[in-house]
Amino acid sequence: MTPDAATLITALRLGDSQFPSGAFGFSWGLEVLWREHRLRPGSLLAVVEAELEGRWAVSDRVFISLAMAAADREALRIIDDEADAMAWPAAYRDGACRAGAGLLASHVRLGTPGAAALQQDRRNGGLRGHLPVIQGALFAALGFDVRLALGLAGYGFVAGLGGAAMRLGMAGAFEVQQTIAAVTPRLAALTEGPLPETATSFSPLSDIAMMRRGAAGAGLFAN
Numbered sequence: 001m002t003p004d005a006a007t008l009i010t011a012l013r014l015g016d017s018q019f020p021s022g023a024f025g026f027s028w029g030l031e032v033l034w035r036e037h038r039l040r041p042g043s044l045l046a047v048v049e050a051e052l053e054g055r056w057a058v059s060d061r062v063f064i065s066l067a068m069a070a071a072d073r074e075a076l077r078i079i080d081d082e083a084d085a086m087a088w089p090a091a092y093r094d095g096a097c098r099a100g101a102g103l104l105a106s107h108v109r110l111g112t113p114g115a116a117a118l119q120q121d122r123r124n125g126g127l128r129g130h131l132p133v134i135q136g137a138l139f140a141a142l143g144f145d146v147r148l149a150l151g152l153a154g155y156g157f158v159a160g161l162g163g164a165a166m167r168l169g170m171a172g173a174f175e176v177q178q179t180i181a182a183v184t185p186r187l188a189a190l191t192e193g194p195l196p197e198t199a200t201s202f203s204p205l206s207d208i209a210m211m212r213r214g215a216a217g218a219g220l221f222a223n
Contacts, residue, residue: 003148010142015152017159022102023131026095027164027221029209034168036212038205044171045179048161052183054203056157057190059086060132062199064153065146067136073121076137083130086199091210093130095222100134107138114141150191158183167220 003011013019030047033039039047063083070076087093101122107115118137122129132153139149162176171179 003145007143007148011144011148011152015155015159017163020102020106021099021156021160022104022106023099023156023160024163025222026099026160027168028092028095028161029203029206030161030164030170031168031221032209032212033205034165034170036209038209039170041170042175044162044165044175045182047165048158048179048183049186051161051203051206052154052158052186052190055201055206056154058196059083059199059201060153060157061150061190062195063130063132064136064139064150065195067133068140068144068146068149070137070140073126076133077121077127079136080128080130080133082199083133084128086201087130089207089210092207095210096130096132097128098222100129100131103131103138104129104134112138112141114138147191151187154187154190155180158187164221 014021028051030039033047063079066079067076070079083096084093087096104115104119104122108119115138118127118129118134121127127133135153136149139152144152158180159176162171162179165171166173166176
C-alpha cells in the first residue's frame with residue numbers, strides 16, 4: 001500500500017540524520033574493530049552487508065514486525081523479553097535498551113501517540129525497551145504499514161553504521177552513500193520478503209568487539 005503524503009513526510013522526518021534517534025552514541029562494535037586494525041579502509045560495504053544479513057535481517061526485522069502486530073502491552077513485553085534473550089553480549093543488550101530509551105524519550109517530547117505510556121511501562125519495569133521493539137511499537141502507533149516501517153528502520157540501521165564509520169575516520173561521505181546505494185536493493189527485498197520463523201543472530205565479529213569494549217579503553221562510542 002502506498003503511504004499518503006503526510007505519512008511519507010513523517011517517515012522522511014524520522015529517517016533524517018538530524019532526528020534524535022537515540023542511537024548516535026553507539027557503533028555496535030565498529031569502533032573496536034577499527035581501532036584494533038581488524039578492518040581496512042574501503043571495507044565499510046562488507047561490514048554493512050555482514051551486519052545487515054547477520055543481525056538486522058534475522059533479528060531486528062523480526063522483532064520490529066512482531067512488535068507492530070502485538071495485540072496488547074503484555075504481548076509486547078513477551079516480545080521484548082525474547083529480544084533480550086537473543087542479545088547475549090551484555091554490551092549489546094545495554095546498548096539496545098539505551099538506544100530504545102533515547103528513541104522513546106524523543107518521541108515523548110514530540111508527542112507521538114502511545115510514547116508516554118511506553119516510557120512509563122519501561123520505567124516501571126514492565127518493558128526492557130530494546131530498540132527494535134520500541135521502533136515497532138512506535139511505528140504501529142504512527143499508523144505505518146510494515147513495509148514502510150521496515151524500510152525506515154533498515155535505512156536507519158545502515159546509515160547509523162555509515163555515520164559511525166565517518167566519525168571514526170574509516171570512511172568518507174561518498175563511501176557511505178555508495179554503501180547505502182549498494183545495499184538498497186537487498187534492503188528493499190527484506191522489507192517485502194517473508195520473515196524467519198524465529199529470530200536468530202550471527203554477527204560474531206561485532207559481538208566479540210562489543211565484549212572487548214572495556215579492554216580497548218575510552219572511545220567515541222558506548223559500544
